[in-house]
Amino acid sequence: MIDWQALQSAVHILAESYTAWLLIFPGIALGMIGGAIPGVSSALILAIVLPATLWMSLLSALIFMTAIYTGAAFGVAIPAILMGVPGSPAAVATSFDGYPMTQRGEHNLALGLALAASTIGHMGAYLILFLGIGVISHAVLRLGPVEMLLLMLWGLTLIAVLRGRYMSRSLLSGLIGVLIATIGLSPRDVMRGTFDVPELLDGVPVVSAMIGLFAASELFNLAGNSYLVQRSDLRNVNVREIARGMVDALRYPVVILRGLIIGATIGGLPGVGAAVCNLVSYAETRRGDKHPETFGKGNPKGVIAAEAGNASSEAGSMATLLALGIPGGASSAVMLAALSLHDVTGGPQFLDSSKDIVYAIILNNFVQGAVMLVLGLGLIGLMANVIRIPVRVLIPVILVLATFGSYSFSGNIVGPITMVVFGFIGWFMQRHDYSVPACVVGLILGGKVEANLLQTYQISGGGQISYFLGRPIALVLLALLLFSLFSRPIMQWWRRQRTTNVLTKA
């Protein structure tokens, strides 16, 4: 399983130059700060530094770029927790419980939990990668459109879980989110809802919509408050408390492990990014919990699950990148472009011939995890001071930065316009108790559900059962899906039946 020779060689490569390692610090810092600006994604940051990496040696470029990736993966959680505005869809679920914790004055704890979960998830996933990169990539290949569809549907069921007071309203939010996600070119290139505007051909920019829904609506609400944290005695940044939060996370090993496995496995599937892993990990933890109703109100497990899922998905997409040469999303595409300029192409041949470089990448990430713990603590300590800034200053600054982020994401004014429109929509939704997270889930997953649904239809020759019967993995996934959906209600119903019977008998 482990190629010891390659491992030795990898250590040699890494020990090459000590100066290259200095790049970890600016890399992680850049990633964290960039990720903390809503709308600025790791793909953007990587694309910006891409020209600079060409001047560097392979080792330096590697360290620098993966450091940015890792830093950004965590950075997006910071505004999610402190302001309820995820830096990117990868931290959506983190905000569900992170922000309520901030509002209660538990922001230090939440940040600590997130950092620890993120780091452990990150390193744990790379450990899995180390042990079984070949296995993971082959497993990835086994999943076809049916399996992917079931996976996406599994994610969609989260909508039912994310509701406010009214199930019907949240369902509607989710469904509308799915519909909006289908605007633009269909998987068969049919233009829908585009008004013949070319900028809409690629659909509504999801990141901008998400920022609008969360940020704008949240910030509009805040207009009446003076500070994010109402009680002034709780309005402090306490590094020791953050550290305590980090240690606290260790009390929930199962939650972390679950997130880790989810991210490391499905995170590798092309098109399944940190956003999906983040949501699915959260959903599964909530579903399996004894008190699911405490989620969404500041349950630490929610933050841990979300961040573990998010962080470990990086390892998953690296696995696919290196073993198959296939980028999983925008950030890995840029990473691949950068690496290919140093002759690191990924792919099965590459995996065979340059295992040592692969190991070097993995080992490097272990080191990064360790550095993140310390550096992250320091940076969070700095950035958390945001809560001491009065809201009236925060609002304009965040709105302007988010507009900049949206613009850079979409490359034109469509991003900011989307943000404004969805800001209004989000505000209305909050007023009438429609679940904004449900809508975001629909938005994120809608397009993928449709694409996989259509492919399933095509590949099965129009829905012929024989195709499905020949795919055992799909059947297993379907069983799991049904089980996780219905096992709890059925058990409750069963239990109630028994108590009623007992009562009537008495």
Add this chain to the structure above:
Amino acid sequence: MPSERQHVTDWEHVFFLTIMLGFLVWYLVDAAAASPTFSNLILIAPVGAAAFILLLYIGAVEIVGRSGVPKTSASDQNELPAESASSRFRAGSRRAIALLMVLFGLFVAAIPYLGLDIASFIFIIATLWLLGERRVIFTLSLALGISAAISIAALALLTFPIPLGIARSLWRAL
């Protein structure tokens, strides 16, 4: 929950629902017109239909009211506490919120004309004032600082041009 309370229709909610209905109908018609085939509508049709039904249901409940059926314990388990969303909106801040939204919309609309730098500058000043900040020097420096930072980031880092009012010429001159 007692069922004797009089149901008051929230017309703002109905208004919101009407807009959603409008969007839904328009989109379904547009998609079907673009291509009334199975492969185009494979997801849109069922989702649209379900959304349509839900919309009507919610609308009906809002207008007519629910007859007070006591909920069973099973569904109570997953409910949030009684604090409703609207209690978060204190009456006084509603005007501030509305103005803020309008300002934000104007800001984004102004970007292609004034440039991101000038528009941000004005927006930050206007918003700070709206939200109660009265320190003049602080306001001006913050507005200048943020617009400058964004302009620099846009000019030095991004690979595509962003509309900028004066920043680009300033940049070239330096």
Add this chain to the structure above:
Amino acid sequence: MSRITRHSKISAEKVRSRSQRPMTRRSFLWLSVAAASSSRLSSMPAFAADPWPTEPISIIVSTTAGGGFDLMARSLTQPLSSKFGIPVNVIDKPGGAMVIGTKYFLGQPHDGNTLLVSGPSPYWYVDINKFHAGYKLEDFDIFNIQWTDKTGIFVPSGSSVKSFRELVDAIKARPGQMSCGVVRDSGEYFNFGIMLDSLKLPLSTVRLVTYESSAPLRTAVAGNQLDFAMVSLEGSVTMLSLMRPIAVLYGSRASLIPDVPTVNEVLKPDGITVDFVPSSMRALIVHADLREKYPERRAKLFDTYKKVLADPEYIAKANKQGISADWLGPEESLAQIKAAYAILDRYKELLNKL
């Protein structure tokens, strides 16, 4: 020394030497790109007598950073920049299946300071005929198609189908059962229709599965999800151990996989000859009215570009990155595009086959 140790040692050495000598020739190319992109650079004009160009030149790329078009554009920046004496930048404007970038280019001043790298075939064909892009071929002056990518038919490496002939037999033997993957509305999609048509088979004979881009399509083939696929050749070479090419859909064989026959070679005994379209044609383009408005500028751009493509150093650097440096010239390029359009016209209804 075991094979593995030797392998690893070589890799380590490769890396070590690279770190001691960070500037490979390719890195130098990019270093200059980065340097040239800074608008702070002041340099002496190479053509001292002629004042133009005085401003930086931009090359618009209508796809995303890191893709083939982008790489091709970037490879040209340094040579053009050093010959003109002014910075040459690449601006990526992806979106709307190339419509956004191409329209953006048309919206720039038609003064020779903005160039375009885009795909007239098949992408523009789809943009014009399906997406109502609003522009036409006549709005552009195509200097040269520098890089053409061909379509290949691939099967999973474990497939029992070993040749194109066997594939055709299998399709005929099991109508409506075999699945084929293509990227939607791509050159390969058209080639799929063309191929079935030439074999006198209806489209329904094969289950067509559409993908949004080639990466997931390749994954699907590699994972044995599909019976076969039609994919562009270039990006597939890293995965040859998992997906096997059995035919090339073009007039001639591909240098990347020289042992793989073309469809026409296989079908020759049956008396069938098929005209396929390439997967993509990547060209350098200027505004059509540049010829009248600024003829000297156009001439300068043209001659300089031609010189760059004739330079053996450029050719070597580009080929090392997998970029072609073909010179067809404007007339031949336009002819090839029009020929491709003619073929696409015959199969226009494929665009709306949904």
